[in-house]
Amino acid sequence: MTNPTPGASRREFLSTAASAPLVAGAAAGVLGGEARAQTTTGAAMAGGQVLVTLKVNGQTHRLSLDPRVxxxxxxxxxxxxxxxxxxxxxxxCGACTVHKDGVRVLSCLTLAVAAEGSEITTIEGLADGDELHPMQAAFVQHDAYQCGYCTPGQILSAVACVKEGHAGSDAEIREYMSGNLCRCGAYVNIVAAINDAKTKMGA
Amino acid sequence: MLPFAYEKPKSLDDAVKALADEGAVPIAGGTTMIDLMKLYVLQPPKLVDIGGLPGLGEIEETDDAVVFGALVRMADAAEHPLLKSDYPALSEALWLAASPQIRNMATLGGNVLQRTRCPYFRDTSYRCNRRVPGSGCDAIGGINRLHAVLGTSETCIASYPGDWAVALAAFDTEVDAVSRAGKRTIAFADLHLRPDDHPERVHALKEGEVITHVRVKKTPLGKASTYYKVRDRESYAFALASVAAALVMDGETVKDVRLGLGGVASVPWRAREAEDGLKGQELTPETARRAGETAFRDARTYDHNAFKVPLGVETVVEALMSAKTRA
Known part of the structure; x- marks a missing residue:
């Protein structure tokens, strides 16, 4: 199999590699009776799995998940x-920051089953088609990253920071972005990007 | 995480019934619970998700109290106009805590029950009387820079890490709780338990009991109040020392005063003797320092946390002088 772009083939490899053990793990959980989820008034259950409907970036997904996911x-x-x-x-660290019903939260401390019924927005849902969100464009323009690993979380947090009205000054931006760590230390450019984007966001 | 059953009741009545099951614990924001479950420190067999219950997400004023629903998010309370104007210490203790994301998730009921950040409690490879009763304490004799100097015992020197509870301790606060046995009200000073011989018992709630409201009695002490927090980095860190100070002044003289201490004690700490010593005195940096010294007179320090005594005294001074500017 040839692939025109190295990025696509890596992504494809990752998704293939990730899915196989997950299926096996889920099956073991059901057979072993480990996932002791019970029928409830608020979330449907099926065996050891929970049926979860997630709305992500405007799309609805139905998943069967271990409640621990x-x-x-x-x-x-x-x-x-x-x-x-x-x-x-x-x-x-804030790298997992997403918006839940328009509010920034940490997706690593949120159970998927507890997110049912909420509108989730991730970095994939921020752009308008091919047009980057003003915050994404500002991060590019101001070189507000080095390795880029924290960047999706930084951008989701930054959009919320502006919408909350907490981007009034450099000091306020630093305080209200303190939940997003950047170990490359791109903070100076992140503050510059937020200052730039906030005017374009109409704040 | 170990497997658990998950239930999401639609009403408080259903939640109380679900919480009556053996080992069932409530979860709302999940910021402490999921973290500690991932570390295998907490291993509840069943989670009852109360995060979406109706009727517990409001802040209301009655004739004599400000009443916080247990499911109000920290961020919403921090921004509440009534707190900002009449009880700034209660607003500041919230926005100086955690990160914006965590404040959007964590609820007030869960916040006051936040577990200690003692690294030996959080790591199951160490001995910890709080996690495994009778196993010993590796913090005593270990790295204990972050640990408490007030209200500790031979079995546990962990500090209470939260901020809001420290501000609540400075006011006349009560919590309402409910279980299958019915409703009851607990004085805030009785909610958190000092370690003594049973550090595994951290609060006075019974199995299956859940906080529904936090009530702060209205007081003129609220206006001239502040929460002063000292930490290793400027934001998003737990307190090394913090002070909630609230004043009613008569000219330069202290008519009434409250002092809550955080980061230095096993529970949200009220410094009553220091308060009594200040009443009727002129408030100057010198009298404030004497109050701070009184507050830490019974401090017991360990290998790495002796610095918390002078730091705590200075924090009392800063908080009192800052509160005075609002009087």
Whole structure:
């Protein structure tokens, strides 16, 4: 199999590699009776799995998940939306930041089943077709990243920071972006990008 | 995480019934629960998701109290106009805590029950009386820079890490709780338990009992209040020392005062003796420092946290002088 772009083939490899063990793991869970999910008033259950309806970037997805699956794992491993990153996986770094009903949250500390009924927006849902969101464009223009791993979380957090009205000054931006760590240290350019984007966002 | 059953009741009544099952615990924002479940520190067999329950997400004023629904998000309370104008310490303790994302998730009911950040509690390869009763404490004699100097015991020196509860401790606060046994009200000072011989018991709630409201009695102390927090980095860090200070002044003289201490004690700490010593005194940096010294008079320090005593004293001074500017 040849692929014209190295990026696409890597992504394809990752999605193929990730899905196989997951299916096996899920089956073992059901057969072993480990997932002791019960019938509830609020979420449908099927065997050891929970039926979860997730609305992500305007699309509705129906998934059968172990209740332990976090939102970030549902996005990445089950929906193939790998833009959202796992950093610390303990709510300390902000790489997994998404919007839930318009509000920025940490998808690594959110159970997927608890996100049912909410509108989730990830980095893949921010652009308008081929036109980047003003915050994405500003990050590019201001070189507001180095390795780029924290960038999707930074951008989702930055959009929310502006919408909340917490981008009034450099100091306020720093305070209200403190939940997103950048170990390359691109903070100076991130602040510049947010200052730039906030005017274009009409804030 | 170990497997668990998950239930999402639609009403508080259903939630209370679901919580009556053995080992069932409530989850709302999940910021503490999921973190500690991933670390295998908490292993609940059943989660009852109360995050979407109706009727517990409002902040309301009654004639004599400000009443917080247990499911109000930290961020929403921090921005509430009533808190900003009449109880700034309660707003500041919220927005100086955690990160914007966590404040959007975490609820007030869960926030006051936040577990310690003691690294030995969070790592199952160490001994911890709080996690495994009777196993020992690796913090005593270990790296204990972040640990408490007030209200500790021979079995546990972990500090209470939260901020909002420290501000609540400075006011007359109660929590309403409900279980299958019915409703009851708990004085905030009785909610958190000092470690003593049973550090595994961190709060006074019974199995299956859940907080529904936090009530702060209205007081003129609210206006001239502040929450002063000192930490290793400027934002998104737990307090090394923090002080909630609230004042009613008569000219230069302290008519009434409250002091809550955080980051330095096993539970949200009220410094009553320090308050009593200030009443009727002129408030100057010198009298404020004496109050701080009184607050830490009984401090017991360990290998790496002795710095918290002078730091705590200075934090009391800063908080009191800052609150005075609002009087």
């Amino acid at each position: 976090t939102l970030v794992d549902a996005l990445r491993e089950h929906l193939g939306l790998t833009g959202t990153k796992v950093g610390c996986n303990h709510g300390q």
